[in-house]
Amino acid sequence: MKDRYAVIGNPVEHSKSPWIHARFAVQTGEPVEYGRMLGPLGGFEPEVRRFIASGGRGLNVTVPFKLEAHALADSLSPRAAAAGAVNTLAFGPDGVRGDNTDGVGLVRDIEVNLGVSLKGARILLLGAGGAARGVVLPIFERAPAALTIVNRTAAKADQLVDQFAPNAAEAGVRFSGGSAASVEGGAYDVIVNATAGSLDAALPECDDSAFGPATLAYDMMYGAQPTVFMQHASRLGARAADGLGMLVEQAAESFFVWRGVRPDGGAVLRELRQSLAAKA
Numbered sequence: 001m002k003d004r005y006a007v008i009g010n011p012v013e014h015s016k017s018p019w020i021h022a023r024f025a026v027q028t029g030e031p032v033e034y035g036r037m038l039g040p041l042g043g044f045e046p047e048v049r050r051f052i053a054s055g056g057r058g059l060n061v062t063v064p065f066k067l068e069a070h071a072l073a074d075s076l077s078p079r080a081a082a083a084g085a086v087n088t089l090a091f092g093p094d095g096v097r098g099d100n101t102d103g104v105g106l107v108r109d110i111e112v113n114l115g116v117s118l119k120g121a122r123i124l125l126l127g128a129g130g131a132a133r134g135v136v137l138p139i140f141e142r143a144p145a146a147l148t149i150v151n152r153t154a155a156k157a158d159q160l161v162d163q164f165a166p167n168a169a170e171a172g173v174r175f176s177g178g179s180a181a182s183v184e185g186g187a188y189d190v191i192v193n194a195t196a197g198s199l200d201a202a203l204p205e206c207d208d209s210a211f212g213p214a215t216l217a218y219d220m221m222y223g224a225q226p227t228v229f230m231q232h233a234s235r236l237g238a239r240a241a242d243g244l245g246m247l248v249e250q251a252a253e254s255f256f257v258w259r260g261v262r263p264d265g266g267a268v269l270r271e272l273r274q275s276l277a278a279k280a
């Protein structure tokens with residue numbers, strides 16, 4: 001008998017998580033079976049409760065249920081509490097545990113798969129929604145020199161800076177934010193696009209001088225073709241990366257949360273990249 005897991009979302013049919021976790025199960029030899037569940041809008045919790053009652057051990061949670069998963073959890077990991085969103089649920093004797101592996105997924109992709117150390121780096125984070133909030137603490141943990149948050153609606157960047165200022169002080173990170181026009185100029189070491197802009201091919205506002213030849217410009221989105229943000233960064237001479245590796249690494253971290261065994265995300269990412277390229 002295998003232990004049962006699944007991804008729940010709406011829509012969910014295009015999720016790559018079942019494929020990724022199947023690879024992890026083969027790689028690690030863990031007795032894991034991983035499916036997909038279409039969560040009814042307005043009916044997330046009953047669907048989760050049914051899965052638990054039928055013996056399910058854990059769920060990955062994707063759009064639009066990450067806030068509902070946060071509300072449903074009996075306890076939260078510190079990183080899920082800080083993110084205000086949950087992408088990983090684990091069901092055990094102590095009830096429903098909510099976690100968030102997105103931020104660690106981003107950091108691992110940048111540092112391990114792309115080979116760019118965040119220690120001492122100047123980092124620019126574009127966006128101040130849920131995706132941005134979830135990566136702030138995991139970035140601080142890597143001891144960068146500075147983190148700057150830029151958002152179209154500057155007040156939301158200010159709010160994030162207020163929320164995480166104590167953590168920044170504790171980590172010794174220079175931390176500021178605001179509108180694109182108001183922040184420190186010059187080339188950054190890493191720029192992360194955490195806006196939803198790539199979904200509708202919109203380029204988030206960001207001064208061209210932020211992109212230099214040594215800049216890694218990272219888009220959390222991915223597709224068969226480079227996103228507009230990646231194309232823009234490449235034109236300005238920066239190195240561009242998409243979020244496919246973040247997808248794989250957040251899955252690897254969820255697998256670790258559930259099983260206590262860490263799969264090799266890099267190997268699965270290479271396979272996934274090849275299959276994406278074959279479809280392009």
Ligand code: ATR
Nearest residue numbers: 127128129130131132152153156195196197202204
């Ligand atoms: P998510 O959970 O994906 O972060 P969200 O919480 O709705 O979604 O946040 C979306 C983010 O993308 C916000 O920072 C939003 O900017 P605003 O706060 O000004 O709305 C940003 N965003 C969305 N579309 C954008 C666009 N076309 N250009 C720039 N920023 C955009």
